[in-house]
Amino acid sequence: xxxxxxxxxxxxxxxxxxxxxxxxxxxxxxxxxxxxxxxxxxxxxxxxxxxxxxxxxxxxxxxxxxxxxxxxxxxxxxxxxxxxxxxxxxxxxx
Numbered sequence: 001x002x003x004x005x006x007x008x009x010x011x012x013x014x015x016x017x018x019x020x021x022x023x024x025x026x027x028x029x030x031x032x033x034x035x036x037x038x039x040x041x042x043x044x045x046x047x048x049x050x051x052x053x054x055x056x057x058x059x060x061x062x063x064x065x066x067x068x069x070x071x072x073x074x075x076x077x078x079x080x081x082x083x084x085x086x087x088x089x090x091x092x093x094x
Contacts, residue, residue: 009033014048015087021066031055041084045069045077 003020010018010033034055039047049067056065069077072089 003031006031006033010048010052014038014083015090016048016083017070018048018052019068019070020052021068022064039083041082041087043083044079045081045083045086046079048083049079 003022007018007020010016013033013035015038035051039051048069052067053065069081069086071077071081071086072091077086
């Protein structure tokens with residue numbers, strides 16, 4: 001699975017857009033977003049990043065991985081932003 005497909009799977013479950021930046025990912029188990037329940041609205045961006053990073057264990061990552069969460073207005077969310085506020089920012093755009 002590509003990083004882009006992983007980003008889509010995260011969006012489908014978590015209802016927030018993430019961008020994962022890395023120069024390469026080689027080997028390891030099948031890269032899938034293996035969680036079945038989304039994080040609660042009271043959880044933070046940092047909690048989501050920790051969840052995603054836990055999935056990347058076992059992969060040969062040739063550079064630092066950067067994970068950013070994008071708000072509905074296109075801005076990058078801070079690590080302490082609550083996921084519920086970010087999810088609501090998408091609804092506000094409609």
